[in-house]
Amino acid sequence: MKIAVSGKGGVGKTTLSSLLARYWARKGYRVLAVDADPDANLGSALGIDTSGIVPVAKMEALITERTGLKPGTVGGFFKMNPKVDDLPEALGRERDGVRLLIMGTVKKGGGGCVCPESVLLKALISHLVLYQKDLVIMDMEAGIEHLGRGTAQGVDRLVIVVEPGRRSIETAAKVKQLTQDIGLHKVAAVGSKVRNAEQEEFLRSNLDGIQLIGILPFSEEIARADLESRPPHLDDPQIFQAIEKIAAALDSETA
Numbered sequence: 068m069k070i071a072v073s074g075k076g077g078v079g080k081t082t083l084s085s086l087l088a089r090y091w092a093r094k095g096y097r098v099l100a101v102d103a104d105p106d107a108n109l110g111s112a113l114g115i116d117t118s119g120i121v122p123v124a125k126m127e128a129l130i131t132e133r134t135g136l137k138p139g140t141v142g143g144f145f146k147m148n149p150k151v152d153d154l155p156e157a158l159g160r161e162r163d164g165v166r167l168l169i170m171g172t173v174k175k176g177g178g179g180c181v182c183p184e185s186v187l188l189k190a191l192i193s194h195l196v197l198y199q200k201d202l203v204i205m206d207m208e209a210g211i212e213h214l215g216r217g218t219a220q221g222v223d224r225l226v227i228v229v230e231p232g233r234r235s236i237e238t239a240a241k242v243k244q245l246t247q248d249i250g251l252h253k254v255a256a257v258g259s260k261v262r263n264a265e266q267e268e269f270l271r272s273n274l275d276g277i278q279l280i281g282i283l284p285f286s287e288e289i290a291r292a293d294l295e296s297r298p299p300h301l302d303d304p305q306i307f308q309a310i311e312k313i314a315a316a317l318d319s320e321t322a
Contacts, residue, residue, distance in 0.1 A: 068203070069205075071205045073209060073210070078229060079283060080207075082259070084100065084112070085298060086283075087204055088100040089165060090301060093301070098165045099165075099166050099195065099203045100168070102167065103172075104206055107171070110167055112298055113167060115161075115162045115165075117160070117167070120160060123171055124184050130183045130187050131183070134146050135183075145183050154168075155199060197221040209242065210245060214249060214251065216249045219246070219251035222251060226255055226257055227239045227256045227277065230261075240275060255277065255278045257279070257283060258282040260285045262284070280313065286306055
């Protein structure tokens, strides 16, 4: 499976990504967790020490080696299809069956940057989605910056994490529109921080055609884990039951 997780900042997409990654690793899958959010926190949510890890987008020597052009260079020719198949193994850091890869982001003025950094990132994402044999979970930013038209066809499901609130619903609608623009129609939603049936009904009534496949309820354990900068306990009954249902829904959708 190749799962991309998106949503408004702070809704719990990194928490969901980490819990799914750990759940599937426990089931025996080889899991590659990809942090494609500029505000990279997936390592902390997985309990992986990220000190010393340089995001791929900032590895100037690697980018120069693989593309043939130094980042920041104005003009010049570079490879549009750099070698990337060895990078997940070489650059990842692993714990409990989950390997973490931190992508980083390309910060450039103007849109549509065609530069060595962006070319390497897009080639790497394409490889992960289309050719990587591991189960891949991508924790993305609110947009779909790292996905292109060709790559989108290989994503089994884009999961938009939403919390009971109008702004979160609006972000979900924008993400859905972006996915349609690139031909990715396999979109679902997961409710996060839901406290009661009324809030769940609010989500179901306002998602405007986006299928709600599961609920990750508000959890004191998740809140404590965030305060203590550690992964939530997957064996917490409330958390485990919710993640098991969400994973089963994703499994059935991609079968």
